Amino acid sequence: MAGTITTIGFDADDTLWQNERFFRMTQARFADLLAEFADPDHLMERLLEAERRNLGQYGFGIKGFVLSMIETAIDVTEERVPASVIRDLLAAGQEMLRHPIELMPQAREAVEALAADYRILLITKGDLLDQERKLAQSGLGEVFDGVEIVSDKTAPRYGAIFARHGEGAERAMMVGNSLRSDVIPAIEAGAWGVFVPHDLTWELEHAEPPRHHARFAELQHLGDLPALIASLDGA
Incomplete structure (x- = not known):
C-alpha cells in the first residue's frame, strides 16, 4: 500500500x-x-x-x-x-x-476494486440496528476492514477513526454525499474529502463545498473514484 x-x-x-x-x-x-x-x-x-x-x-x-x-x-x-x-x-x-437495500450505481465495483490495495472502512451515522441490517443486506460486509457506526461525524472523530484503523488522517480519504458530515470534517481532520453528490440530500446535511481546498475533490459517481485515487498516489 x-x-x-x-x-x-x-x-x-x-x-x-x-x-x-x-x-x-x-x-x-x-x-x-x-x-x-x-x-x-x-x-x-x-x-x-x-x-x-x-x-x-x-x-x-x-x-x-x-x-x-x-x-x-x-x-x-x-x-x-x-x-x-x-x-x-x-x-x-x-x-x-x-425496506430492501438498493446499491448506488457502481458502488460495489468501486469498493471491491479498491479493497485489494487499500484499507477500506465503512463510517456511517444513525441507528445501530438499522445500519447493521443495511450493511448485512448490502452484500458488502466482507469487503470492509472496519465498520464504525457513530452518533455524529466530527473532525476529532475522524481523526480517532483513521488513527485506530490506519496511519492517521493525513493518509486517509473520506468519500460521501454529505458535505457537512462526510467531507468538511474529514478535511478538517487532515484527510482527503471526496464529495459524490446525490440528487436527494437532507436539508440538514447541506453546506458550501470547500472547492479551493487542496484536499477536496468532487466526483459525479463512485465509478470515477479508483482513477482519482490512482492520480493522487501517482502525484
Whole structure:
C-alpha cells in the first residue's frame, strides 16, 4: 500500500445505497395524512424544525424521524391528531426499517476494486440496528476492514477513526454525499474529502463545498473514484 493514501472511508446512506428517497416517500405520506390540518410546505417546515431540535436527543435515523413526525403532528393539530394517524406514522417507520437495500450505481465495483490495495472502512451515522441490517443486506460486509457506526461525524472523530484503523488522517480519504458530515470534517481532520453528490440530500446535511481546498475533490459517481485515487498516489 505504498503511496499517499492507505485508508479509504465510505459513507453508507446515499453514498453506497439509497436512503433519502424513502424518507421523501414517507414525508409525502405524512403530508397526505395531515392534509386537513396543514399545507405541505408548512408541515415540512415544522417537521424540519422538529428534526433539528431533536437531533441531540434522538440522533440520526428512522426512529428519530418517526418521533419527530409524531411530535409535529401533535403540534400542528393542537393535540387533536387522530390515533389512527399516529398508528399510520408508526407503520410507515416500520416499513422504512424493512425496506430492501438498493446499491448506488457502481458502488460495489468501486469498493471491491479498491479493497485489494487499500484499507477500506465503512463510517456511517444513525441507528445501530438499522445500519447493521443495511450493511448485512448490502452484500458488502466482507469487503470492509472496519465498520464504525457513530452518533455524529466530527473532525476529532475522524481523526480517532483513521488513527485506530490506519496511519492517521493525513493518509486517509473520506468519500460521501454529505458535505457537512462526510467531507468538511474529514478535511478538517487532515484527510482527503471526496464529495459524490446525490440528487436527494437532507436539508440538514447541506453546506458550501470547500472547492479551493487542496484536499477536496468532487466526483459525479463512485465509478470515477479508483482513477482519482490512482492520480493522487501517482502525484
